[in-house]
Amino acid sequence: MIKVRFAPSPTGHLHIGGARTAIFNWLFARHHSGRFVLRIEDTDKTRSTEESIQEIIEAMKWLGLDWDEGPYRQTERFDIYKKEAERLIAEGKAYYCWCTPEELEAIREESKGKFGIPKYDGRCRSRREPREGVNPVIRFKARTEGETVFKDLIKGEIRYPNSQLDDFIIMRSDGTPTYNFVVVVDDALMGITHVIRGDDHLNNTPKQIQLYEALGYDVPQFAHVPMILGPDKTKLSKRHGAVSVLAYREEGYLPEALFNFLVRLGWSHGDKEIFSKEELIELFDLKDVGKSPAVFNPDKLLWLNHHYIKTYPVEKLAELLKEFLVKEGIVDTSAELDPEWLKEVVIAFRERAKTLKEMAHQCEFLFKAPEKYDEKGTKKFFKPETAIYLEAIAEEIENTSEFTKEAIDKIFNNVLERFNIKLKAVAQPVRIAITGRTVSPGLHEILLLVGKEEAAKRIRRAAQYIKNL
RNA sequence: GUCCCCGUCGUCUAGCCCGGUCCAGGACACCGGCCUUUCACGCCGGUAACGGGGGUUCAAAUCCCCCCGGGGACACCA
Numbered sequence: 001m002i003k004v005r006f007a008p009s010p011t012g013h014l015h016i017g018g019a020r021t022a023i024f025n026w027l028f029a030r031h032h033s034g035r036f037v038l039r040i041e042d043t044d045k046t047r048s049t050e051e052s053i054q055e056i057i058e059a060m061k062w063l064g065l066d067w068d069e070g071p072y073r074q075t076e077r078f079d080i081y082k083k084e085a086e087r088l089i090a091e092g093k094a095y096y097c098w099c100t101p102e103e104l105e106a107i108r109e110e111s112k113g114k115f116g117i118p119k120y121d122g123r124c125r126s127r128r129e130p131r132e133g134v135n136p137v138i139r140f141k142a143r144t145e146g147e148t149v150f151k152d153l154i155k156g157e158i159r160y161p162n163s164q165l166d167d168f169i170i171m172r173s174d175g176t177p178t179y180n181f182v183v184v185v186d187d188a189l190m191g192i193t194h195v196i197r198g199d200d201h202l203n204n205t206p207k208q209i210q211l212y213e214a215l216g217y218d219v220p221q222f223a224h225v226p227m228i229l230g231p232d233k234t235k236l237s238k239r240h241g242a243v244s245v246l247a248y249r250e251e252g253y254l255p256e257a258l259f260n261f262l263v264r265l266g267w268s269h270g271d272k273e274i275f276s277k278e279e280l281i282e283l284f285d286l287k288d289v290g291k292s293p294a295v296f297n298p299d300k301l302l303w304l305n306h307h308y309i310k311t312y313p314v315e316k317l318a319e320l321l322k323e324f325l326v327k328e329g330i331v332d333t334s335a336e337l338d339p340e341w342l343k344e345v346v347i348a349f350r351e352r353a354k355t356l357k358e359m360a361h362q363c364e365f366l367f368k369a370p371e372k373y374d375e376k377g378t379k380k381f382f383k384p385e386t387a388i389y390l391e392a393i394a395e396e397i398e399n400t401s402e403f404t405k406e407a408i409d410k411i412f413n414n415v416l417e418r419f420n421i422k423l424k425a426v427a428q429p430v431r432i433a434i435t436g437r438t439v440s441p442g443l444h445e446i447l448l449l450v451g452k453e454e455a456a457k458r459i460r461r462a463a464q465y466i467k468n469l
Numbered sequence: 470g471u472c473c474c475c476g477u478c479g480u481c482u483a484g485c486c487c488g489g490u491c492c493a494g495g496a497c498a499c500c501g502g503c504c505u506u507u508c509a510c511g512c513c514g515g516u517a518a519c520g521g522g523g524g525u526u527c528a529a530a531u532c533c534c535c536c537c538g539g540g541g542a543c544a545c546c547a
């Protein structure tokens with residue numbers, strides 16, 4: 001039975017990079033009918049927060065990443081780590097270290113000169129006597145000769161010289177365990193078979209392998225996925241803009257789009273770009289994950305989002321649009337919107353809105369008549385004679401018994417014929433009259449959505465406006 | 470500095486393992502055109518890449534070596 005885990009540290013938002021790691025793990029588990037566990041790595045008590053944990057969980061749910069076990073929290077497992085650390089000491093594989101920060105600093109400096117790398121010299125390996133006023137840490141007796149070789153499922157064979165290692169700390173002086181230690185203990189005890197994580201952990205792997213061996217555990221398989229970079233090719237971070245998953249929800253992205261986008265960052269299947277979750281579960285394989293880092297490309301995400309908007313179930317889009325209308329302050333919380341009408345709105349706008357937020361703003365004129373008309377549009381399309389045409393159209397609208405697409409065609413044809421003009425002469429003026437802008441969905445759509453009364457009213461008002469120019 | 474990883478269009482990538490079918494394919498973006506009452510959608514077309522240098526070979530994006538470039542890790546963070 002294959003078992004994987006996603007182990008975020010709750011020190012902030014769930015960001016894009018973490019989400020992709022979670023997706024890869026989830027896909028791998030689902031593909032192999034294995035188990036996916038969520039584990040919160042909160043051993044750093046000072047930086048971990050409860051809000052962050054809740055946010056990570058919410059973001060995962062939004063993305064549709066369900067887990068089979070957990071969330072475990074490492075803070076609830078401290079007794080386990082302590083026991084394992086003591087076991088290592090009893091077996092002579094770890095030891096107490098009473099060095100002071102000042103002493104350590106001096107050792108590091110000396111080592112930097114000697115090895116070009118700050119390393120602890122292991123002087124407490126032989127020290128037996130506690131030091132007064134110093135709470136000891138526990139250090140692991142690392143093997144520093146030879147090299148650690150392992151096969152990474154993505155990167156291939158990795159050879160790492162052990163000379164880079166030193167006796168690293170596994171238990172802090174306050175009695176809490178450190179990352180490299182807990183990750184090994186947990187992965188082993190939880191029966192994790194494949195460790196799929198960001199390749200910023202590649203250099204930690206040799207230390208962890210030594211720990212697995214010292215503790216007598218089986219070493220799992222490793223798969224290090226390349227990082228996601230910002231446009232400047234450095235590790236993606238807050239300064240590159242929105243990196244938190246939930247921020248994308250707020251901006252009006254669909255979870256399916258983000259999911260699809262993220263999975264294609266580093267993984268591919270021939271020329272295919274659009275994948276459903278079912279397809280991904282079917283097709284996902286670590287061997288198709290690339291080795292090189294990927295730059296986050298917001299334009300492509302936008303394109304994907306638009307694709308999903310265009311193909312999403314209309315009812316669901318309508319519901320989401322409603323949320324955004326409220327959130328963007330376009331309609332009142334208490335406003336009751338006819339679901340059927342809202343569906344028509346979605347249909348009219350989905351091919352020109354790349355996000356839900358955009359859509360909400362594009363259809364704003366449906367809820368409030370334009371307060372002013374687009375300046376350039378007014379200059380270009382509001383001619384003196386336009387007022388007469390508009391009035392004629394308004395009158396025809398008022399007099400029509402039923403307001404349908406066909407009726408609208410008839411109305412326009414009547415007016416065009418009467419004045420012997422082309423549709424061009426009135427199309428943009430009507431659009432501006434209804435929306436205040438020069439761009440919008442088709443005339444039929446906006447007229448129908450605004451409704452007969454309101455349409456006539458707005459067109460008359462525009463006519464009046466032209467007369468006053 | 471030391472070590473690890475990576476290097477195909479601006480970006481995401483296919484191809485690399487098993488050299489020729491690749492004067493390198495797809496997608497986003499961009500630029501044209503068509504459609505059209507605007508915008509958009511859609512459709513058609515275009516610009517654009519094997520980091521450099523040496524080998525090996527009849528033949529290299531693909532194999533080997535060196536260099537260069539980029540990223541990451543080197544904490545009582547994870």
